[in-house]
Amino acid sequence: MRFRVDPTRVYTHQRLLEDVSRLCDQYPRSLRVAAAGYSEQGREIPLLSIGSGERRLLATGAIHGREYVTVGFLMKSLQELLEKNSLSIFAGYDLLSRCTLDVIPMCNPDSVEMCLGRAPLPQGAEVVPQEYKNNANNTNLNGNFPFMWEQVPPERDKGPHPASERETRLLMELCEENRYHALLSFHSRGDCIFWRDRGNGQVEGDSALAQELCEQCEYSLCAETLLPKDYSGGFENWFRYRFRRAGLCVELVADEEAGFEICVRDFYRLCRWEQTRHTLRVAMECMLHRF
Numbered sequence: 001m002r003f004r005v006d007p008t009r010v011y012t013h014q015r016l017l018e019d020v021s022r023l024c025d026q027y028p029r030s031l032r033v034a035a036a037g038y039s040e041q042g043r044e045i046p047l048l049s050i051g052s053g054e055r056r057l058l059a060t061g062a063i064h065g066r067e068y069v070t071v072g073f074l075m076k077s078l079q080e081l082l083e084k085n086s087l088s089i090f091a092g093y094d095l096l097s098r099c100t101l102d103v104i105p106m107c108n109p110d111s112v113e114m115c116l117g118r119a120p121l122p123q124g125a126e127v128v129p130q131e132y133k134n135n136a137n138n139t140n141l142n143g144n145f146p147f148m149w150e151q152v153p154p155e156r157d158k159g160p161h162p163a164s165e166r167e168t169r170l171l172m173e174l175c176e177e178n179r180y181h182a183l184l185s186f187h188s189r190g191d192c193i194f195w196r197d198r199g200n201g202q203v204e205g206d207s208a209l210a211q212e213l214c215e216q217c218e219y220s221l222c223a224e225t226l227l228p229k230d231y232s233g234g235f236e237n238w239f240r241y242r243f244r245r246a247g248l249c250v251e252l253v254a255d256e257e258a259g260f261e262i263c264v265r266d267f268y269r270l271c272r273w274e275q276t277r278h279t280l281r282v283a284m285e286c287m288l289h290r291f
């Protein structure tokens, strides 16, 4: 029987590893899988790649543990691309011979496990497990990157020094190695796209990519992020600074009141799957044609 990703079931770390290997068995010629590295507690962080082109896109999920709905979103999106590729739907315009897509569905697996009550929270964590988003050292990875780090307020749990965390360094090394043309970092609060910050100003492709995704997938466009306390230390902000290329934060789920587990149970409605399912394809096409 053919395996299908089910984004309405919560992804534990174990389930992610199992589904990755199922996808691998099903699409042995088009999907490549490697360990991008390991979390602070030693959990493997899988990296899935398709395509062979020179334009490279990186898509990441669950940098905040509680936003694990993004894991299912990326796995489901990837399976759709693999399926279409196997039916030669992209052959007409060679999407996957001109682009390479790297996906890390779960950047912060320790945090996901803690959120799901499968591992204890670190000392000093001040929230209930379901609300937990930091890593195993109680550091918010999205405030730990070496971009204006000194200006990240301590209440954002930015860590003892820039890039102090394994997960942060792993993402940085991957970006350094692959020189991506664009980054989409998925979160799950707001159904909107953050695309520019005042500190970096304009970078290559930022407005083209953000506008295209808003038009075709019906996200709303956020205003430029103005205050250093909000944009310093972030993954996509560091990416803009380091490479001068488009790094977008894509927030799934408009309903900010919906609990994190409900986002998974009611995935198709709350993530607006009919529109957002095209996000990765639209981003690749935009990279090819618009910048």
Ligand SMILES: [Zn+2]
Binding pocket: 064, 067, 187, 188
């Ligand atoms: Zn987040």
